[in-house]
Amino acid sequence: GAGVSQSPSNKVTEKGKDVELRCDPISGHTALYWYRQRLGQGLEFLIYFQGNSAPDKSGLPSDRFSAERTGESVSTLTIQRTQQEDSAVYLCASSWSQDTGELFFGEGSRLTVL
Amino acid sequence: AQTVTQSQPEMSVQEAETVTLSCTYDTSESDYYLFWYKQPPSRQMILVIRQEAYKQQNATENRFSVNFQKAAKSFSLKISDSQLGDAAMYFCAYRGTTSGTYKYIFGTGTRLKVLA
Numbered sequence: 001g002a003g004v005s006q007s008p009s010n011k012v013t014e015k016g017k018d019v020e021l022r023c024d025p026i027s028g029h030t031a032l033y034w035y036r037q038r039l040g041q042g043l044e045f046l047i048y049f050q051g052n053s054a055p056d057k058s059g060l061p062s063d064r065f066s067a068e069r070t071g072e073s074v075s076t077l078t079i080q081r082t083q084q085e086d087s088a089v090y091l092c093a094s095s096w097s098q099d100t101g102e103l104f105f106g107e108g109s110r111l112t113v114l
Numbered sequence: 115a116q117t118v119t120q121s122q123p124e125m126s127v128q129e130a131e132t133v134t135l136s137c138t139y140d141t142s143e144s145d146y147y148l149f150w151y152k153q154p155p156s157r158q159m160i161l162v163i164r165q166e167a168y169k170q171q172n173a174t175e176n177r178f179s180v181n182f183q184k185a186a187k188s189f190s191l192k193i194s195d196s197q198l199g200d201a202a203m204y205f206c207a208y209r210g211t212t213s214g215t216y217k218y219i220f221g222t223g224t225r226l227k228v229l230a
Contacts, residue, residue, distance in 0.1 A: 042205060043205065058217075093218075106158070
């Protein structure tokens with residue numbers, strides 16, 4: 001596609017439910033990142049995928065968070081047993097490779113946990 | 115660990131005037147990238163300007179320029195001839211070049227208001 005696509009754009013869920021967020025990167029981009037942005041705050045790194053290498057999961061805040069990516073295509077971020085503090089915008093970004101230095105962002109998925 | 119600090123939560127500038135947004139960072143690496151990203155109310159982050167640490171020359175993109183002081187670990191953004199469309203959150207970001215440092219570290223952002 002022309003840009004990074006994320007779905008859903010908005011998600012409202014009840015505490016304790018599982019949610020899945022999807023990111024479709026720009027075709028050919030080997031690197032993919034997930035960030036969390038709480039209201040009025042900066043971007044918090046969650047996870048990074050580069051090609052078929054092992055992902056950098058160092059930013060995942062708890063074992064309720066997981067992410068997958070098959071090859072250089074779509075990625076899904078799953079949050080199990082959601083909590084109110086998980087409410088945030090989840091941003092996905094991709095880049096050509098780990099060497100280029102420019103990230104292209106999607107518009108994010110706004111998650112609200114009631 | 116690398117850190118990025120933006121000490122100005124909010125800045126205001128009169129239309130057509132110049133404003134400078136501050137950013138400092140901490141790293142032990144000698145080569146890295148620095149960025150300024152803009153996030154308008156639409157939420158989508160857009161790259162404004164990028165600087166490679168090994169380049170001494172300050173990056174420039176039209177009305178946007180940076181003052182990169184490697185020794186001081188400072189990376190400020192200057193916006194000249196400010197326009198109403200420049201109003202947004204601006205984030206400074208750092209990215210390393212060695213394995214294990216490829217994640218981008220973002221500052222907390224500066225909200226820029228442009229006054230007509």
